[in-house]
Amino acid sequence: SINTISGNGGTGPTTGGIFAFEGGSIFVADATISNNVGPAVQAFEVGVLEVRGSTAVTVPAAGTTVGALVQFGSTLRVRDTASIVSATSHGIQASNNSSVNIRDGNTVQGNGAGAFGVQCFNSSPMTASAATLTGNLVAVTGAAGASSGCNAFP
16 A cells, blocks of 8 residues: 655744654655655755655645755665656755765656756855765756756766
8 A cells, every 4th residue: 555644844944744864764665745844855964765666755836845855964765666756846955965866767856947856055165065966867857957066977
């Protein structure tokens, strides 16, 4: 059966659907993650998130919300036929020595003005992103392009 993760999040630092924090690991298989307030999946401070199987990650069409947010030495792995789609912003955002691995040509999509499939950004005082994007990136798309600012190794 399909597991559903929806209706989570609110105001504050822990908004969103699922949140791997301070070295925590979350492995999600065959789930639907949708209609949460904030990014659907987040990894923060060395958190590890693996999204696999037929998991579908989507964010609401209202507002401007990324599908996944990966920061501060964290890792996001997307496997099998899992997908991450934002209707209004970047599919995935990553920064601060984090890594994103898209293994199987998974759909990662950013929609909306200026949105990328994967956008890597820097935090002050850094002058460039220290985020790494690896894997099979053929199905990474965005309104503004596939990726931006990442140390990409397809």
